[in-house]
Amino acid sequence: MNRLKSPYRHVMAVTASALIGIAGALTLASPASAHHSEVKVTAQCDTAAGEWVTTWTVNSYAPEGVNNYQFTKAEATSVVNGNATPFTIDGIAVSEGDTYPHSVSEPVVGKARLSGDATEASLTVKARWDNGYNEKDDSSASIKFSESCDKVVTAPPAAANPKATVTADCEGDVAVKLENGAEATKDAAFTVTGTDGFTKTATVAAGKDTTITVPARNAAKITVTEAGQKAPIFDDKPAEAKDCVEPGEPIGSYQSTCDALIFQIENPKDGKTVTVTLTPNKGDAQTLVVKPGETKTATFKAFEGLTVAPRADGLDDASPVAWKKPTKCTRSSPSAPPEGGGAGGPTLPKTGAPAGLIAGGAAALLAAGAVLFVVARRRRVRFTA
Known part of the structure; x- marks a missing residue:
């Protein structure tokens, strides 16, 4: 009897191994494309302290049934006088061991104060989810500061306090946000210039802001000036938007x-x-x-x-x-x-x-x-x- 059963047992074992291998491959492959992280950043100038206050937001995306994740990489760097220096962000850090402290359904928000002389800052992260999947590629965001964040003790008489934030979207259009600080004692007179003859002006009262959109065809280089400032507030090529998804093509x-x-x-x-x-x-x-x-x-x-x-x-x-x-x-x-x-x-x-x-x-x-x-x-x- 044993001699008759032995061949069938061998065939069944081979078949079972093949099925387990196929199932394992499908299990490992199916969720991979659904796992990724997204990083965003905003900044404000704290004129009382002369520091940039940066806010970093990380969103995590994973298949249904995956609830938590941890950071396996969280590297933040600022640039001051051409030198890159790492810094930490409250709430965004690498987790030790098998703890998964962050919920997939909620963004992780952290703040960091940077020197008023900083010209650029960036954050790069990678994640591991509680189903064991590791993020393959870095997810990052960066920000450029158009000017230094100076400590303001007493505003000079009849002076504007102009600021400009330049942000490109996935279509290539660029939003130029123009601000005049609340402590300003006069309106700020801005001029925004792009390529191929694009020029627009705006007058911004103290404590107010407005946004001028520069079309992609005119956004190869953007210059922002203010009537009371000797040097341009911004004079550069805008940073390209990241993590963009291209639409289907008609x-x-x-x-x-x-x-x-x-x-x-x-x-x-x-x-x-x-x-x-x-x-x-x-x-x-x-x-x-x-x-x-x-x-x-x-x-x-x-x-x-x-x-x-x-x-x-x-x-x-x-x-x-x-x-x-x-x-x-x-x-x-x-x-x-x-x-x-x-x-x-x-x-x-x-x-x-x-x-x-x-x-x-x-x-x-x-x-x-x-x-x-x-x-x-x-x-x-x-x-x-």
């Missing part, structure tokens, strides 16, 4: 049928609203506003010599697209429409070979057409024919 296509020139814009669900204006050489322009998850078309009645020029924010190539009569058309080409009209409506042709071709929707257009444009994270548009 894709457009065009196709010539026997009767029309058809454009289609398809925007994925994770994209951003895109606006495209299509202007024919004769007739009325059509504008497509395509929200995430939508697909829209514009149809222009064909005639010999028809061209349509696409225009969108950041379009790299706005060259007109010409209608080309397909070789399989059996009837003569349509004549040009009268002046001032003739642009087709948004509906597609309903009869003949064109209707069958157009009914294919996105797949047909993309197969027979050409790529029109792709919108990237900074809303730049690439056009290729």
